[in-house]
Amino acid sequence: MRNCGKKSGFILLLIVLFLTATGCEISMPFAKKNTSEQISNLSASSVFLDNSEIRSQTxxxxxxxxxxxxxxLSALDDPEIIDLIIKRSHEGVEIKILLDQWQRENAQTVKKLKNQNISVQYYPAQKGQYHRLRYMVIDYQVAMFYGQDWLQKYANTRSIAIRLTGDTAWNLAKSFTKDWEYTTTLTLELPDSIDLPEDNITFALNxxxxxxxxxxxxxxxxxICAEVEQISETETVEALIAAKQRGCKVRLILSPSCAEATPNTIKAFKEAQIEVRYYDPADxxxxxxxxxxxxxxxxxxxSSSWSYRTFVINHEGSLSIPSPQVVNKIYSVFERDWQNSSPA
Structure with a gap:
């Protein structure tokens, strides 16, 4: 029996060494925080909710x-930002851009940027798969994580952007290099390390x-309060219902389109006595x-709604931010939207 144990341990060691050698990551980013509650020092001033302010920061x-x-990004057609990107490239700043190949706005953008020798590529998504990641990294140490793309049609909409100056910015830079290499087979040269403070923010992919x-x-x-375009992925729906059953107050603000797109989910939420409202504002x-x-x-x-497509098919991302200051700011926004929403 002891020999069997040694043999199993040896096999496990070989598997771990193989995965490490082939570049696979072995991590449990959510379970690791069980031992002690982590708090992020991200300030409320690092969160932007006005689209004009988000654009100005960008x-x-x-x-x-x-x-x-x-x-x-998924899509880009803002002419002022495109011209600024070209200007900065001509001034010697290294610029790399990844976009979604299925967004029609990108055709003219990519053509214009390539004509100016800007390194822009389509992320190699398969048919039916969309590239929904939205972030920018500056000099490997400052980043913005966006709720929406840089499109002219979104000029007057409400969105969210998070400014990051801790180690998550460096993590986003490293994540970008992996996506760039996957897209182009070319390796980007990064500094060996960047000395940034730990911000206790977790970046998740796919x-x-x-x-x-x-x-x-x-x-x-x-x-639990959620303001999401759609919640339809089975395990997520079941988890929200279970949370309600164990005594959590659960409030959801969803798009009115869910009434026709996911009627069974809305019915399940109502039967579980989860409060659901639709937010249907002016344009x-x-x-x-x-x-x-x-x-x-x-x-x-x-980066997108809580659906099967988001979790399984698309190229997506998310941030988990355990910051009381940030939460208080967003909670007040949720309460305002809750009051301006109508019961499902």
Whole structure:
């Protein structure tokens, strides 16, 4: 029996060494925080909710870049920002851009940028798969994580952007280099390390977005508030219902389109006595963000709705931010939208 144990341990060691050698990551980013509650020092002033302010911050960061600008978006057609990107490239700043190949706005953008020798590529998504990541990294150490794309049609909408100056900015830079290498097979040269303070923010990609959200739902003990375009992924729906059954107050603000798109989910929420409202504002007050607030302690912002497509098919991302200051700011926005919403 002891020989069997040694043999099993040896086999496990070989598997771990193989995965490490092939570049696979072995991590449990959500479970690791069980031992002690982590708090982020991200301030409320790092959260932007007005689209004109988000755009102004973006332009300011683009102008401040000295070495490199990495941009990952679904779509881009803002002419002023495009011209500024070209200007900064001509001034010697390294610029790399990844966009979604299925968004029609990108055709003219990519053509114009390539004509100016800007390194812009389409993320190699398969048919039916969309590239929904939205962030920018400046000089490897400052980043903006966005709730919506840089499009002219969104000029008057409400969205969200998070400014990051801690180690999550560096993590986004490293994530971009992986996506760039996957897209082009070319390796970007990064500094060996960047000395940034730990911000206790967790960045999740693809399938880990679902795990991040599920973990937050299952850990919640008092209240869950979510303002999301759609919630339809089966495990997520079941987890919210289970949270309600164990005594959590659960309030959801969804798009009115859910009444026809996901009627069975809405019915299940109502039967579980989960409060659901629809936010249907004027065009100038449309919302382009997907957020969850858990126990009034943690904010999760995801790049898209909480659906099967988001969690399984698309290229998506999310941030989990355990910051009381940030949560208080977003909670007040949720309460205002709750009052301006209509019962489902």
């Amino acid at each position: 332009i300011s960061l683009l102008n401040r870049a000295k070495k490199a600008i990495y941009i990952e 399938g880990n977005v679902k795990q991040q959200i599920l973990y937050a739902i299952k850990q919640a003990t008092t209240e 100038t007050e449309k919302i382009n963000f997907n957020i969850g607030i858990f126990d009034n302690k943690t904010l999760i912002i995801s």
